[in-house]
Amino acid sequence: MMEIMGSKAKNIRHVIFSFDYELYLGIKSGSVDRCVLHPTASMLNILERHHAKAVFFIDTVWLLMLKEAGTAHTPAAADFHKVAGQIRDMAKAGHYLFPHIHPHWLDAGYLEDLNQWRLYDYSKYHFHALNEEQRDKLFGGSIDLLNEIILPVLPGYKPTAYRAGGWSIEPFSDFEPWFKKYGIKYDFSKIEDCPPYCFTKNMAKDKEGGFAEFPISKVPLLTYTRLCNRVLLKYLWIKGDRGSGDGTGAIAGKMQSEALQGRREKKEQKTEMAAVELLTRARLSAYLKFLKTNTYMQFICHPKMLSQHNMKVFESWMEYAFDTYEIETDFMKMLP
Numbered sequence: 001m002m003e004i005m006g007s008k009a010k011n012i013r014h015v016i017f018s019f020d021y022e023l024y025l026g027i028k029s030g031s032v033d034r035c036v037l038h039p040t041a042s043m044l045n046i047l048e049r050h051h052a053k054a055v056f057f058i059d060t061v062w063l064l065m066l067k068e069a070g071t072a073h074t075p076a077a078a079d080f081h082k083v084a085g086q087i088r089d090m091a092k093a094g095h096y097l098f099p100h101i102h103p104h105w106l107d108a109g110y111l112e113d114l115n116q117w118r119l120y121d122y123s124k125y126h127f128h129a130l131n132e133e134q135r136d137k138l139f140g141g142s143i144d145l146l147n148e149i150i151l152p153v154l155p156g157y158k159p160t161a162y163r164a165g166g167w168s169i170e171p172f173s174d175f176e177p178w179f180k181k182y183g184i185k186y187d188f189s190k191i192e193d194c195p196p197y198c199f200t201k202n203m204a205k206d207k208e209g210g211f212a213e214f215p216i217s218k219v220p221l222l223t224y225t226r227l228c229n230r231v232l233l234k235y236l237w238i239k240g241d242r243g244s245g246d247g248t249g250a251i252a253g254k255m256q257s258e259a260l261q262g263r264r265e266k267k268e269q270k271t272e273m274a275a276v277e278l279l280t281r282a283r284l285s286a287y288l289k290f291l292k293t294n295t296y297m298q299f300i301c302h303p304k305m306l307s308q309h310n311m312k313v314f315e316s317w318m319e320y321a322f323d324t325y326e327i328e329t330d331f332m333k334m335l336p
């Protein structure tokens with residue numbers, strides 16, 4: 001019918017909106033309301049307006065610690081209850097919910113007077129630093145907790161995907177046994193300029209690999225765009241639009257040198273990962289151009305880092321994208 005009338009079908013684009021649902025990972029975690037609940041609720045509203053499905057990676061070791069703290073501290077128990085409620089609402093709204101493991105949460109200290117956490121021991125920052133027993137306990141505990149929260153509202157729920165804390169999925173041999181044991185087939189940890197692909201236990205691209213990678217996209221940025229962005233960020237900072245969260249990031253000791261190295265690399269970089277918290281009015285055309293020239297795009301989003309400005313520009317991106325293209329947001333329909 002549409003064709004008879006002469007109208008042209010829209011071009012199809014595969015777009016994944018993935019979220020790291022977590023507090024800050026430094027000496028002050030920030031509050032559950034400002035880092036997680038409020039900014040996530042705002043993003044859920046935007047997604048709902050466009051009938052978009054998202055993938056949430058839940059910082060499960062934080063939640064395991066929060067649940068435990070709740071047995072002795074009423075405010076922690078109240079936070080756990082609120083977070084579990086939001087996760088259930090997301091499940092009911094049709095979003096995907098999967099584990100995201102930051103192992104150094106195991107050494108976090110609860111700050112009773114603030115109802116926040118202090119993460120100062122980074123010896124377990126990398127999954128590689130854990131022994132077999134600790135690894136199994138973290139994966140098993142994470143999956144049990146998600147099942148406990150989600151199964152009552154979504155019978156048949158299965159956590160089939162994973163994102164590594166700090167994006168460090170390699171060496172994949174550290175993860176492969178637990179992927180197999182717990183039925184995880186899809187990984188979302190890599191930042192790469194390519195569409196989804198299958199991979200083997202050595203992380204080599206291979207159609208018969210048995211696992212699939214859904215990379216976070218890398219958007220090219222011109223020097224001019226970077227300059228404009230720097231000016232804009234200064235203006236937003238002065239205006240007080242500094243992001244939702246009230247915690248501090250993970251920078252200490254060994255981590256500090258890694259962070260400095262990252263900053264140096266970032267200066268020279270001509271691309272950046274597609275992130276809602278990095279999307280500004282200055283970068284909007286680059287993000288739209290990326291969608292024009294690529295059929296696959298994955299955004300990452302850290303709700304704790306979102307400013308009002310980011311959310312407004314993201315909504316503009318959504319409006320243009322959904323008007324111009326036929327957008328598929330269900331990653332299960334993008335399997336390589």
Ligand SMILES: [Zn+2]
Pocket residue numbers: 020022059100102165166
């Ligand atoms: Zn994370």
